[in-house]
Amino acid sequence: MSEPLIWLRGVLAGIGPIRPDLVERYWRWEQEIPTIVGYNRRTPQPLQVTQQILVDGYDRASDHELRFTIYDLTGQEPTPVGIAKVYTDQPRGNGEYVVAMGEGRGRGVGSEATWLVLDYAFHVTNLRCVYLTVLEPNTGAIRAYEKAGFKRQGVRRNSNRWLGETVNEVLMDAIPEEFEGTSLVKQQWFG
Numbered sequence: 170m171s172e173p174l175i176w177l178r179g180v181l182a183g184i185g186p187i188r189p190d191l192v193e194r195y196w197r198w199e200q201e202i203p204t205i206v207g208y209n210r211r212t213p214q215p216l217q218v219t220q221q222i223l224v225d226g227y228d229r230a231s232d233h234e235l236r237f238t239i240y241d242l243t244g245q246e247p248t249p250v251g252i253a254k255v256y257t258d259q260p261r262g263n264g265e266y267v268v269a270m271g272e273g274r275g276r277g278v279g280s281e282a283t284w285l286v287l288d289y290a291f292h293v294t295n296l297r298c299v300y301l302t303v304l305e306p307n308t309g310a311i312r313a314y315e316k317a318g319f320k321r322q323g324v325r326r327n328s329n330r331w332l333g334e335t336v337n338e339v340l341m342d343a344i345p346e347e348f349e350g351t352s353l354v355k356q357q358w359f360g
Contacts, residue, residue, distance in 0.1 A: 173247050175240055177289060177353045182282040183240040183247055184289065191238060195252050198271035206332065233257055235264070235294060239282040241272065250278060253286045255299060262297035264290060266319075275309070283317035285353065291345040292354035300342040306331045311339060318343045 175183040187195075198204060200213045239251035251270035258264065266286065270279045290296045301319065303310050315321075319341040328338045 173238070173240060173249070175247060177285045177357065178242060179281045179285055179353065181241070181243055181276070182278045182285060183242050184237040184253065184282055184285045185240065186238065187236045187252070188238055188249075191249055194249060194271070195269075198251060198269045201271065203274075204269045233259070235286070235290060237282075237286060237289075239268075239270070239278070241276075241278050243276070243278070248272070251282065253282060255286065255290050255294075255296070257294065257296065262295070264294075264296050264299050266299050266301040277316075280313040280316040283314065283319075284350070287318055287343050287348060288352050288354050291348055292352050296345075298342055298344050300340070302338045302340055304329055304331045305337040305339050306334075311341075314341055318347065318349055320347070 173183075173185055173188070175185040177184050196214070205213065233256065235253075235255040235257065237253045238249050239253055240247040241250045250272045251268060253266070253268045255264040255266050266283070268279065268283060268286075287299055290299050299319075300322075301314065302325070303314065305311075305324065311321075320343065322340045322342050325338040325340060327335050329336055
């Protein structure tokens with residue numbers, strides 16, 4: 170594995186570009202049962218689809234998607250542990266956040282990485298709103314998103330399925346005016 174390029178470094182997590190040498194790892198994270206359930210997919214995704222979505226099609230999608238490798242920085246070396254994406258609508262200045270964590274769940278790495286993605290989205294891409302939808306029973310994800318700066322905006326009732334049951338979706342968003350803490354984009358790159 171080559172030395173990672175990490176754009177933003179927090180205490181626990183860092184984010185950098187998508188790497189072709191990690192495609193199989195990205196694919197494995199998206200095939201884990203918690204991710205399949207969280208995405209509300211019904212079946213695994215072939216490796217070739219992950220390759221096409223994350224690497225091969227990036228040149229066509231780069232104006233419409235922010236894509237990041239998430240790194241755990243708590244060990245001796247930065248370790249890739251997930252991917253994050255923001256599907257942007259540039260004319261409206263907003264984007265939808267999606268994340269898939271492999272290793273590193275439950276230790277704060279995902280929350281900090283999500284905060285770093287918001288920092289990038291607000292201070293590099295100049296988005297005015299980043300939003301997401303999460304299934305209501307996924308309380309761990311909701312806590313992680315709230316810790317990163319997302320706020321609940323409402324509930325879409327009986328709109329999805331979770332482990333065979335009909336559930337609500339929680340609608341959340343984050344805006345730059347409520348971004349908490351010092352921007353690492355500003356501090357690390359323009360300090």
